[in-house]
Amino acid sequence: MTALGGTGKAPQRGLWRIATSVRCLSALPPGWSNGQPGTCAAGCRVNRTARAAGSTEAGKHMVTRRVGGRNRSAVSVEHVVAAACVAGVLVMAFRIHVSLRRLEALVQEKQRRDTLTEYRRDHHRLIGRGTEDPSLLPGLDAYEGDLHPNTQRRHLFANALYQHAYQGYQLGVLSLADLHGHLRYIFQSRAMREYWEATRHHRASLVADSEEAELGRMVDALVAALEDAEANGDDWWVAGDAPEN
Structure with missing residues (x-):
């Protein structure tokens, strides 16, 4: 070696x-x-x-x-693109679902308002028939004591004015502040205040926390302010405190 x-x-x-x-x-x-x-x-x-x-x-x-x-890189890119497409489809499906729910809510609200409007229309039609035909007035007599037919007609007309204002608020035509101003205008009439006093026992059966009961309490305060303004010689169009909401 x-x-x-x-x-x-x-x-x-x-x-x-x-x-x-x-x-x-x-x-x-x-x-x-x-x-x-x-x-x-x-x-x-x-x-x-x-x-x-x-x-x-x-x-x-x-x-x-x-x-x-x-090839593996291309496959990885394809996977990313496919996942992005799936995510886009899911987002679009969610948006469509939300839009459909909103549309369904709008349709239901419109149906409710249409039903309410038709109901109020029937109510006014019945009241109108009672005021036109004196023989039908006893069927609408829900007041304490005996009322002259003319007084009863005035009360029925006053009720129609009040219900019309309340319906405008329910349908969103009037805000609460607008409703307060409108009621102050119609209740500056003594005939309206007499109707309100004659129907006080009607409102006693309302649910305390219901919308109509709250509105009744607002009108009670407004009527008291109008009475004070009339007694003191003040202007009626500034009587009462406007609601906060």
């Missing part, structure tokens, strides 16, 4: 060269021999060619891996 390549790493390199030569010779085609010119060189070329071919295959494998990486 020492004679061939010295000591250290040199013998190993010598052995590696000999093994390489043997591999080259084993790769030669039939009929070649170790004594032919270029044998070792040819063998080395064969080996280099084999290594080059191996490198080419490795390169192809690397290219394939790179292409596969791009």
